[in-house]
Amino acid sequence: MRELARSMASFSWAMSMFGVEQMTNLIAPRRAAVAFGAVSRTVEKELGPGLRSAFQTGDRLQRAVVDLSFGLVGLGTRPASARGAGGNGLLRQVGNLGFELLQAGVDTVYWVTGSVWQQEQGASGWGPIPPAPEPAPEK
Amino acid sequence: MSRPRAAAMGTGARGTPPLSVNDQIDEVTRLLEAAAYFPIFNVHNPSIPNQTVPLLPVLGEQLFLAINVNESLHRFEVVTHVGPQGMTASNRMSREPIAEVHIRWTTMPDDFAPGPGLLPPPTILNPFRSQRFTMLNGQLSFNDRKVSGVQAFGSGRTFPVTVNGQPALNIGAVIDVLSGSGDLAGLPNDTFPGATMVINGFIQPPNDLALNLILRVMDPTRQLAARGPVVPLVPSPASPDPGAVFMFFLGEVDPRRPVRPMFGPDGRPIGLQVFENLRQVRVEYDIGTSASLQSRTETGPVVGTVSTMLYFDFQNPGSVIPVQTKGGVFSFHDPQGRSLGSVFANMVEGRAFRTYLPGASRPVFRMGGFGPIRGGTGALAGAAGMLSLNSVVSVTPSTLSNLYVFRFEDPNGGLRTRLQGFC
Numbered sequence: 001m002r003e004l005a006r007s008m009a010s011f012s013w014a015m016s017m018f019g020v021e022q023m024t025n026l027i028a029p030r031r032a033a034v035a036f037g038a039v040s041r042t043v044e045k046e047l048g049p050g051l052r053s054a055f056q057t058g059d060r061l062q063r064a065v066v067d068l069s070f071g072l073v074g075l076g077t078r079p080a081s082a083r084g085a086g087g088n089g090l091l092r093q094v095g096n097l098g099f100e101l102l103q104a105g106v107d108t109v110y111w112v113t114g115s116v117w118q119q120e121q122g123a124s125g126w127g128p129i130p131p132a133p134e135p136a137p138e139k
Numbered sequence: 140m141s142r143p144r145a146a147a148m149g150t151g152a153r154g155t156p157p158l159s160v161n162d163q164i165d166e167v168t169r170l171l172e173a174a175a176y177f178p179i180f181n182v183h184n185p186s187i188p189n190q191t192v193p194l195l196p197v198l199g200e201q202l203f204l205a206i207n208v209n210e211s212l213h214r215f216e217v218v219t220h221v222g223p224q225g226m227t228a229s230n231r232m233s234r235e236p237i238a239e240v241h242i243r244w245t246t247m248p249d250d251f252a253p254g255p256g257l258l259p260p261p262t263i264l265n266p267f268r269s270q271r272f273t274m275l276n277g278q279l280s281f282n283d284r285k286v287s288g289v290q291a292f293g294s295g296r297t298f299p300v301t302v303n304g305q306p307a308l309n310i311g312a313v314i315d316v317l318s319g320s321g322d323l324a325g326l327p328n329d330t331f332p333g334a335t336m337v338i339n340g341f342i343q344p345p346n347d348l349a350l351n352l353i354l355r356v357m358d359p360t361r362q363l364a365a366r367g368p369v370v371p372l373v374p375s376p377a378s379p380d381p382g383a384v385f386m387f388f389l390g391e392v393d394p395r396r397p398v399r400p401m402f403g404p405d406g407r408p409i410g411l412q413v414f415e416n417l418r419q420v421r422v423e424y425d426i427g428t429s430a431s432l433q434s435r436t437e438t439g440p441v442v443g444t445v446s447t448m449l450y451f452d453f454q455n456p457g458s459v460i461p462v463q464t465k466g467g468v469f470s471f472h473d474p475q476g477r478s479l480g481s482v483f484a485n486m487v488e489g490r491a492f493r494t495y496l497p498g499a500s501r502p503v504f505r506m507g508g509f510g511p512i513r514g515g516t517g518a519l520a521g522a523a524g525m526l527s528l529n530s531v532v533s534v535t536p537s538t539l540s541n542l543y544v545f546r547f548e549d550p551n552g553g554l555r556t557r558l559q560g561f562c
Contacts, residue, residue, distance in 0.1 A: 056250060092299075096267035102202065103263050106194065110260055122254020125459025126294055128271070129488050132450040132465055133409045135401050 057107040060100055164536045167499050168392070171531040171540040175363035175434035176422045177354040178387075180215035180232040180379045181240065181340075189346050192243075194263055204261050205245040206344060211236035212279070215351060215379065216372050218421055219386045221442040221473050225518070226558040228386045232379040233372050237282055237426050240352075243275040247294075255292040255317065264344065266306050270297045274314060279336075279354070283426040287321025289354070291336060296488055298511055298525070302341060302382060303550065309525050310350060311509025312338035313490045315459070322363070322432045323356065332357045333494040337507045339527040339546050340380065349380045353544060355529045356434075357505070359498060365433040369423040382550040383524060387422065389438055390415035390445055390530070390541035398537040401448065410450040411534070415541065417443035417469070443471040445543075451491050453504065453534045462489035462506055469543070471519070479558065480517025482545070484526040485510045494531070503533045512547065518557045524548045 110116055121127075183189075187209035194202040214233035219226070247259035253273035264270070273294045280288035295312025316334035319326030327333045334357065340350035356363060392398060396414035403409045419439030426432055447467035451460050464486040471479040489508025496503050508528045515522040530541035547554055 056248070092267050096265065099263060099265035099267060102194075103265070106261050106263060116260065119260055120254075120257055121252040122257050123457060123459050124252050125455075125457045125461060125490065126254060126273075127252035127461070128250055129461045129463050132448075132463055133403045135409065135448075136404045136406070 057104050060103075160536065163500075164392075164538050167503070167533045167536055168538045168540065170359045170496055170498050171503065171533060171538065172391075173357070173359045173361055173364075174436070174531070174540070174542075175356045175358045175424070175432070176436060176529075176542065177356075177424050177432075177434060178215040178217065178422055179212045179238065179352040179354065181210040181212055181348055181350045181352065182232075182236070182379075183346055183348065184209055184211040184239070189348075191344070192245075194261070200344075202263055203344075204263060205243055208240065208242045208244050208348070210240050210348060212238040212240055212352070213375065213379075214372055214424065214426075215385075216374075216421075216423065217385045217387045219388065219419055221419060221440075221471065221479070223473060223475070225473070225560055226386075226442075226471065226479055228384050228555070230379060230385050231372060231374040232377075234375040235373070238279055238288075239282075240277070240279045242277040244272060245275055246270050246272045246297075253292075253294050264297075266299060266308060266344075268299065271295070272297065272312075274312065277314060281321070281426050281432065283321065283432060285321035285431075287323050287426075287432055288319065289316045289323055289326070289334060289336075290318045290320075291316045293336065293338075293507075294490075295338060295509070297342075300341065300548075302343065305343060307341045307343045307347075309341045309511070310338060311488065311525055311527055313488070313507035313509070314338070315490070315492055315505075315507075316354075316356075326356070327494070329497045330358075330360060330362055332359065332496050333492060333505050335492065335505045335507045335529055337509065337527040337529045337544065339385075339509060339525050339544050351380075351385060351544065351546065353527075353529050353542065355505075355531075355542065357494070357496065357531065359496065363432050363434050365423070365425065365429075365435040369425045369433060369435050370428050372423070380546075382548065384547050384549050384555055386545045386547070387420050388417040388443060388543045388545075389420040389436075390417055390539065390543055392416075392538050393444065398539070400534075400537075401450075408454060409452065410448060411532075411537065413445065413447050413449050413464075413539070415445040415539070416441045417445060417471070417543070420542070440474050442474070443469060445469050445541075447485070449532075451489075451504075453491075458493050460491040460493070460504070462491045462508055463487060464489075464508070464510075467510075478517060480515055480519035482512055482515040482519050482522050482526075484512045484545075486526070486528055487511070489528065491532070499533065501533070501535050503531055506530045506532055506541075512545065519554075522547055522554065 190207040191200045191203040192205040214237050216231045219228045246262040246264045251259050277291035291314045293314030298309040300309050314336035336354045338352050342348045393414040393416045399412045400408050401410045421437045424434040447464045449464050451462040467485045469482040486508030487510035491504040491506045493502045494505050512522050512524045524547045527544045532539040
């Protein structure tokens with residue numbers, strides 16, 4: 001119990017420091033985005049399969065909403081997957097948000113019915129492509 | 140000629156001295172290049188239409204989780220030529236089908252690791268974003284006398300695009316052949332150590348699919364090699380993919396710039412820095428008139444180079460290993476060395492399959508992958524489309540044989556005109 005309390009205190013302090021650093025990073029949004037992304041990925045790794053699925057659904061949904069919000073105020077950038085897609089970027093974002101909402105509903109049913117806990121996975125080699133590692137600096 | 144240094148020395152036959160490093164590279168390269176290719180183009184089969192698997196029956200074809208695909212497959216011929224008149228490519232498909240394919244094409248969550256027979260969590264096809272998919276219950280059957288065929292499993296990714304003003308999804312996929320029948324019976328075995336398929340094309344669900352599929356069978360004993368000329372293709376009057384042009388090139392190690400291993404900060408190998416020469420290549424095959432499947436690969440002059448960083452953990456003991464490339468630049472030139480331009484493309488998703496190849500001292504890796512074309516220079520400025528790769532790579536000794544398939548989007552023929560008139 002004492003270990004848990006100490007860890008929680010350490011976590012709170014770390015998050016405070018992280019928050020302070022990211023406030024200063026607001027003048028460099030790309031750096032802040034990388035840092036927040038790293039935290040999200042770490043949290044995701046620690047979750048079990050069921051909660052991870054819920055986390056990812058919520059995360060995708062939030063991203064879609066943020067993309068749409070930025071698109072509405074003209075601050076959006078076209079996602080990499082949309083290159084060459086032409087057409088109306090805002091329409092695509094609205095459409096994507098609609099599909100993400102539907103998928104969130106499907107995921108919720110899948111989760112509530114307990115199916116997620118029985119879901120088998122195949123060989124990890126067929127899983128998502130991990131980020132490319134950084135090569136060692138040239139000597 | 141400089142060659143990369145190999146870490147391990149192979150041995151010759153009993154009582155003969157060990158092979159030199161260069162001889163090892165040449166021997167393994169010969170084994171890797173011994174392949175039977177079967178380029179295929181799909182055509183909708185009206186007698187057995189594709190069937191969507193809807194999220195709910197009342198939603199019909201609007202919201203669906205999978206497509207049960209039943210397509211006719213035609214022989215596909217791509218002849219790329221680089222000469223004083225620039226670069227040309229003719230794309231033809233056979234009038235008659237040569238095979239059929241059945242798969243369950245199923246979208247899946249981004250973090251899912253699929254497997255043969257594993258149904259992923261229900262995932263709605265979203266035409267507005269790039270999604271992963273898996274191909275279950277894959278069965279490709281040739282219309283030859285022995286009904287040769289393969290059972291296969293794979294995965295891929297969609298890339299939203301617009302085709303003729305309509306939304307569509309570019310498709311890239313990698314498929315591992317699990318077993319074979321007819322002339323391919325026993326696969327994988329010493330005769331056919333492995334086979335890989337890659338898919339490159341686009342779909343407008345549920346019925347409009349324009350997909351190129353290339354089956355590469357490792358054939359070290361040349362069982363499937365045509366002994367003479369192959370029966371010419373009788374072309375269909377219809378163009379297989381009028382809005383695009385396909386080009387094939389065969390990559391081989393560049394003897395002046397050896398393949399180099401890359402290491403992470405902890406000293407662990409993380410991949411290979413690869414330099415290749417690209418050759419013109421023409422593939423023909425026949426399934427109907429001879430006693431067995433026959434394939435013929437004819438290579439031409441070097442017309443380009445590739446420089447890329449290939450990331451994969453070749454020390455991973457798994458049978459399937461994720462692969463990707465970064466910094467990929469494909470440069471093309473005519474036989475006189477005049478530049479035609481460059482293309483930027485990376486394999487954003489690929490798989491390597493550890494494969495035991497008789498005659499090679501270490502396992503080699505079959506690889507398949509794909510990724511969007513991200514522009515270029517010269518006559519290829521603004522190029523878009525999809526690159527796919529069907530290859531075999533040996534880490535020790537370092538050598539490879541890579542078939543590159545470019546599908547350049549070219550709805551009004553402007554790219555083809557530029558390429559012809561560039562030199």
